Amino acid sequence: MxxxxxxxxxxxxxxxxxxxxxxxxxxxxxxxxxxxxxxRYSRAREHPIFDIVERLRETYLAMGFDEAMNPLIVEESDIYRQFGPEAMAVLDRVFYLGGLPRPNVGIARKQIEEIEAILGRALTAGTEERLRETLHGYKKGKIDGDELVHELAAVLEADDAAVVHILDAVFPEFRDLAPESSRNTLRSHMTSGWFLTLSSIWDRQRLPLRLFSVDRCFRREQEEGPTRLMAYHSASCVVAGEDVTLEEGKAVSEALLSAFGFTEFRFQPDEKRSKYYMPGTQTEVYARHPSLGWVEVATFGLYSPSALAEYGIGVPVMNLGLGVERLAMIVYQSNDIRQLTYPQFFPQAISDREIAGAIHLREEPASVAGRRMAEGIRATAVEHAAAPGPCAFVAWSGEIAGREVEVVVEETESNTKLCGPACLNEVFVHNGSVLGVPDTAKWATVRQEGVSTGITYLDAVAGLAAARIEEAARCGEEVRVQVKMAKLPSDVNLRIEDYVMRYITDHNKKVDLRGPVFLTVRSVIRKPEV
Structure with missing residues (x-):
């Protein structure tokens, strides 16, 4: 459809x-x-990190900051220009970009014979020459790596699979390639990008400049942990103009963080003293949260005049930065940034309500008449549950697939009741376990504290009987549906979704839907009167 x-x-x-x-x-x-x-189409869940990213973006825009995208790849020489003598320590924490070199592949008679053996035919002199030209073009960068197999397949008049086999078996130079590093690095601080951006626009646009960027940074940590990731988001802004002072940083940080529920602020000198900041201006921002108390959330300062001079920037610049993941940990009250950022790699708790929502009937009637039949079976069984056998009660009669069908709930044996004791057991989820329980004092805690699925054994069996009778009637057949002692969910026509069963098993919870149901339903097809 x-x-x-x-x-x-x-x-x-x-x-x-x-x-x-x-x-x-x-x-x-x-x-x-x-x-x-x-x-219905319900709103889906957003990722906590991107929730904070979006809220930061909207707040910056509302504050009058223009959004910028700073360069992600920064040359090593720029790190020296920005950090001066501190550059070596900074570079110890950056990722250098590398790549595979283009191999100089020679083609001797031995390689030609191996190619011919794989293809099962001889190569002409013209094909050999075009093969050499193609590999030479790849070495010189005229042919991209992702185009090489296609180009060789055209030259050799072979399929791609054969060419891949040739490259692996005949030319070990490709298989033995090792990456070589360049002098380009991945941005480890947003500051690296701000210098490049400001150097291009500070004297070409109206001052003061108010710019922000919320984007990725990369830091080669020795080990990732509860508070550190190698790839993280930095929410950074700059204000560049003739009259920019440190007070600008205080005003911006208060306005920005107020949007996240922080109510009071405290500023104190940062002992780290990064070289790209003017001495005495690097400041830590502590904010008071209604439920979390005082927490460190941001850092700001004025860029060093010597660092600005390296890029020809002739006005003071205030820079403020905060880690998005750090702010997300505070907002979401998380104690492990790895779990907050990559929840898919950590076991996630499933609530009782979510488990209850994953419990369904295995078989259900498809037609309106079938659903009314199921309601009739249920109502009749409840009304005559204690009737002694043998007994039979008509639960529903009507037309299914053009045939007149009568449905009977019955008990054929003596000294038994129409319904077994567990018929009215209701399925609850309590502390991660799925339980079928009666309405008795023994199970009062489960019924009060647990989450009901709204399904009784009788509901499920009535749905099963109606579905089977409906299907049989379409084929002109009568059917008898009987459920005796229940042991498994399928015995009472219940299905628990696979991911929930995995959760229940992993957490040593249980599914206990046992009980004596003993309900029999049969159908009778009435022949039309002549």
Whole structure:
């Protein structure tokens, strides 16, 4: 079925204010509630880091800062210009960019014979010459690496798989290549990019300049840990102009961080004293959060005149920077930045409500008549649950697939009741375990503290019986559906989604849906009167 974009937009607009169906719980089987939740498009979850990134962007823009994109690749010489004698210590923490060299591949008679053996045919003199020209063109950079296999396949009149085999077997130079480092580095501080940006525009645009950038930086840490990552986001801004002072940094930091719930601020000299800042201006920003107390969140200072002079920047510049991940840890009250940034690599807790939402019926009736049949089976079983056997009660009669069908709930044996003791057990999720429990004092804690799926064993079995009868009626057949002692979820027509079962198993929780159901439902197809 083709995806209808306009219908999606229409429903998304309708659901903006009402994300979920208003009525009976969406966990309740629809044929029990008698109503069907319409297909809904609920808002998806955002990543915590990108949530903070977006909030920072919006706050900076509201404060009158223009967004900039600074160079990500910085030459080693720029690090020396910016950091001076401190450059060597800084470079110890940067990633140098490297690449594979282009091999100088020679083609002697031995290589030609090996290629011919793989192709199963001899190469003409013209093909040999074009092969040499192609490999030479690759060495000189005229042919890109991702085009080489295609070009060689055209020259050799072979498929790509054969060419890949030739490169691996005949030319070990490709397989033995080792990367070589360049003098280019990945930006480890946003400052490295700000010097390059400001040098190009400070005397070409109206002052003061107010710019910000929220982007990636890379630092070659010895080891990643709860508070350090090798790839992180820096939220940085600069104010460049004739009258810029350190007070600008205080004002910007207060305005920026107020958007995240911080109420009071404290400024103190930073003992790290980076060389690209003017001595005595590097300042740590501590902010008071209503629930977390005082926390360090940012650093600002005035760029050193000597560092600015290296780039010909002739006005004072205030720079403020903060780590997005650090701010996200504070906002989300996380104690491990790795788990906050890469939750997919850490076991995630699943709430009881989420587990309950992942429990469904295995088989359900498809038609309106089938759903009414299931409701009739359930109502009849509840009404006559204690009736002694043998007994039989008509639960529903109507038309299915053009045939008149009568559905009977029955018990054929003596000294037994129509429904077993567990028929009205309800499925709850309590502390990660899935339990089928009766409404008794023994299970009061589970029923009060747990999350109900809204499904009883009787609900599920009625759905199973209606689905089987519905299917059999289409084939003109009668059917008898009987559920006796339940041991597994499938015994009572329940399915628990695989990811939830994995979670339950990994956390040593349990699924206990045992119980004596003993319910029998059969169908009778009435022959039309002549």
């Amino acid at each position: 083709r995806f209808d974009v306009e219908e999606f937009k229409k429903r998304a607009r309708e659901d903006f204010e009402h994300a979920w169906y208003e009525g009976p719980s969406v966990l309740t089987p629809p044929w029990v509630s008698g109503r069907y939740p319409r297909l």
